[in-house]
Amino acid sequence: MSDSLETHINLLVADYLRSKGLIRTVETFEQETNRPLLHNVSKLDENLVSIVTDRVDFLRLKEKYSSDDNFERVYTPQQLALIKRSNLKLSNWTPVVPKNRSILHIAGNNKSLIINSSYWKFGESNLGVFINSEKSLFLVDLNSEEVIFSVAKHHGTSNIKLAIGIPESDVVLTFGMNGTVFVNKFENNMFTVLQELVLHARLISDAKYLPIDEKSGYICSIGWDFKVKVTKIEIGPSTKLTHIGEYKLMTNASCLECFWFKESAFVAVGRLETSTLSLILIEQERIVELAKLPLNDSEFSNHSFQPMSMVQFQEGDNHLLSIATNHVPFMRIITIILPNLDTLLEEAPGLPTSTEQLFTSSVPMLRDIIVSNLNSFSPQDKYSSAQILKRPVPNQGLWIVGDDGKIRGMDLKSGEIVKEEDTHEGRIKSSFVGSDDINPEILVTSGAVDRRVVIFR
Numbered sequence: 001m002s003d004s005l006e007t008h009i010n011l012l013v014a015d016y017l018r019s020k021g022l023i024r025t026v027e028t029f030e031q032e033t034n035r036p037l038l039h040n041v042s043k044l045d046e047n048l049v050s051i052v053t054d055r056v057d058f059l060r061l062k063e064k065y066s067s068d069d070n071f072e073r074v075y076t077p078q079q080l081a082l083i084k085r086s087n088l089k090l091s092n093w094t095p096v097v098p099k100n101r102s103i104l105h106i107a108g109n110n111k112s113l114i115i116n117s118s119y120w121k122f123g124e125s126n127l128g129v130f131i132n133s134e135k136s137l138f139l140v141d142l143n144s145e146e147v148i149f150s151v152a153k154h155h156g157t158s159n160i161k162l163a164i165g166i167p168e169s170d171v172v173l174t175f176g177m178n179g180t181v182f183v184n185k186f187e188n189n190m191f192t193v194l195q196e197l198v199l200h201a202r203l204i205s206d207a208k209y210l211p212i213d214e215k216s217g218y219i220c221s222i223g224w225d226f227k228v229k230v231t232k233i234e235i236g237p238s239t240k241l242t243h244i245g246e247y248k249l250m251t252n253a254s255c256l257e258c259f260w261f262k263e264s265a266f267v268a269v270g271r272l273e274t275s276t277l278s279l280i281l282i283e284q285e286r287i288v289e290l291a292k293l294p295l296n297d298s299e300f301s302n303h304s305f306q307p308m309s310m311v312q313f314q315e316g317d318n319h320l321l322s323i324a325t326n327h328v329p330f331m332r333i334i335t336i337i338l339p340n341l342d343t344l345l346e347e348a349p350g351l352p353t354s355t356e357q358l359f360t361s362s363v364p365m366l367r368d369i370i371v372s373n374l375n376s377f378s379p380q381d382k383y384s385s386a387q388i389l390k391r392p393v394p395n396q397g398l399w400i401v402g403d404d405g406k407i408r409g410m411d412l413k414s415g416e417i418v419k420e421e422d423t424h425e426g427r428i429k430s431s432f433v434g435s436d437d438i439n440p441e442i443l444v445t446s447g448a449v450d451r452r453v454v455i456f457r
Contacts, residue, residue, distance in 0.1 A: 011037055016048040074415040078297070079371055086337055088318050088371065093397035093411035093418045098441050098456035104145055106130055106138050106453055114446035114453060119434035120165025120172070122186070126436045128444055129163045129172065130453070137163060137174065139186070142434070142442060142455065151191050155182065164209050166217065169235055175204045179223060181231075183239055194239045201225040210258040210265060218244070218282060220267045222253035228269050228280060230287050245287035247280060248356040259312040261319055261338060264345060268293070268321060270307030276365075277307060277323070278357070279338075281345070288351050290344050292365045295323060295334045305332075308386035311398070320371065322398060322412065324386035331378045331386050333398065335371040335412060374415040378402040387428070389443075392435035399443065403427045407445060425450040 010029075014037035017026045030037050075083070083090070106114070113133040120127040120139075127148070128140040137160055139149040154160060155176040164173045172184045172191070179200035185192045200223030207221040212232075219231040219241075230244040251272045258267045265282040277293040295307060309324040319338040324331050344364070354361075378400045380386060387401035397418075400408040405426050409419030426449030434442040443456040 007035070010035070012048045012051070019047070074374070075372060078368070082337065082368060082371060086318055087316075088337065089316055090371075090413040091315060091396040092413045093409060094391065094395040095418075096395070096440065097409065097419055098439065098443050100457050102145065102455055104128070104140060104444070104453040104455050106132075106140060106147060111451065112136075113448060113451060114430055116160075116162040117430045117432055117444060117446055117453075118162070118164055119432045119442070119444075121167045121434070122165060122170070123168075126434060126442070127165065128432070128434075129165055130446070131160045131163055133159070135159045137191075142444070142457075143436070143438075145455070149186070149189055149191075154184075154191065155180065161204055162207060164207060166209060166233075166235065167211070168214065171233075171235055171239070173207070173209070173219065173233075175199070175207055175221070177203050179204055179225070181207075181219070181221075183233065183241065185239075195241055197231070197241050199223065199229055199231065200227060205253065206256055208256060208258045210260070212265075218258065218265060220256060220258040220282075222256050222269060224252055226250075226252055228253060228256070228267060228278075228287070230267065230282050244282060244285065246355060247278075247287050247289060249278070250357045250359070255307055255309050255323075257310045257312045257321065259319070261341060264341075266290075268310065268312070270310065270323065272306055273303055275303065275305050275307070275325075277310075277321075278363075279366075286353065288353075289357065289361070289363050290341070290351070292363055293321075293336060293338075293369060294365060294367065295325070295336065295370070297370060307334075308384075309388050311388055311390035313390055322388065322390075324376070324388045324400070326380070326382070326384065326386060328381055328384075329379055331376040331380050331384075331400065333372075333374045333376050333388065333400070333410060333412075335374075336369045337371050339366055339369060372412070372415065374410070374412075376400045376408065376410060377417055378406070378408055379404050384427075387431055389431060389433045392433055392441050395441055399431070399433065401428045401431045401445065405447065405449075407431075407443070421456070423447075423454050424452060 116131040118129045126142045130138040136152045141148050158176040158178040161175050161177045170186050174182045181199050182193050183195040202224040204223045211217040216234045221229050226249050227246050229246045232242040234240040249271050253269050253271045255270045267280040269278045275295045278289050279291045280287050281290040305325045307323045308326050322335045380403050384403050389399040398410045405424035407421050408417045411418050423445050424447035428445050429448035431445040439457045446453045
């Protein structure tokens with residue numbers, strides 16, 4: 001501490017003591033500091049009481065508005081205005097996370113690659129559905145960590161690209177790399193093919209299941225034939241598949257997510273070579289592009305990045321989409337809010353019945369919808385396939401699956417990485433989350449390099 005600063009502090013203390021009438025204390029203080037403290041500080045500067053009061057008030061306000069201070073650092077003024085206007089209350093990361101880690105031993109997976117995995121709630125059982133590079137499918141009980149069923153070459157010469165177990169039913173959908181879907185019934189430790197349908201002329205790159213009720217739902221799929229397809233499945237004694245509609249994009253789709261918005265079913269689709277999402281409405285006998293959702297604030301479409309993975313979630317009455325991009329060297333997470341679509345839905349019956357996306361399309365572009373644009377700190381390159389996972393309700397936050405073998409937990413409110421786990425040696429190929437009565441969150445990852453399957457519970 002410099003002499004001038006120390007002298008100033010001593011003067012402030014002496015002034016405070018004089019104001020309280022503690023003259024003897026001042027005299028003792030002068031003797032111990034070996035200097036006279038005669039200045040009237042109150043005429044020269046703030047007094048000690050004023051300085052301490054200001055500091056206490058500052059600390060109190062800092063504690064009260066610390067989250068808002070973080071908002072100022074993470075969000076732009078336009079995003080803050082959107083959050084306020086939408087009455088959006090973003091939730092912080094739920095700190096309770098799965099901690100117990102173990103290795104799942106699946107036959108053959110020490111030398112073959114798990115190319116896809118998913119969670120299936122089958123009655124009282126919690127199953128993992130795993131597809132490997134040797135054309136085999138495995139059902140694994142996640143509680144006992146045992147393989148309960150396996151089948152090889154279920155799609156003949158074609159490999160299975162992905163599989164979806166329909167929740168609370170005995171039906172598993174398997175999608176082949178030749179564009180075919182099998183509707184399978186799992187009963188008495190056997191797979192019975194109930195129906196077979198060619199969904200796409202080429203590879204099915206991704207598919208999602210959107211429940212309508214306990215016995216029916218929509219199969220939403222994208223393929224290398226540039227098409228988005230929606231098929232209705234009715235589960236019962238005679239399982240029925242009904243083609244609802246298809247829509248051809250200008251470029252191949254890169255990711256999709258399906259969800260309910262009020263009473264209407266939607267598919268959000270990202271595609272290659274553009275940063276704009278297509279919001280597609282599912283009607284009784286067709287699907288129609290209702291709006292375009294830009295992931296950038298520029299006036300025109302930005303082709304410098306593209307969406308690669310997305311999840312949908314709700315915050316109160318607000319519907320949001322978080323999208324993982326192909327930015328390098330680090331993936332970015334862009335969250336958008338769906339505006340009130342009532343007006344667009346009212347106009348939907350009058351929309352053209354075109355089944356192909358065109359440059360001259362009159363589909364509206366919905367602006368001012370970006371809530372945040374965050375750095376995930378998850379490294380990737382131009383060959384990466386970004387993966388993000390929504391945590392099981394009521395847990396808040398995202399899991400980001402990295403090419404460096406790490407999984408990262410992101411707080412979507414603060415924009416911070418609050419959890420990081422070294423899981424694999426090298427890239428993670430596939431992952432999923434689930435939950436049961438005992439474990440509120442189950443996280444499973446499959447390594448592309450080390451070929452291990454890791455489960456956290």
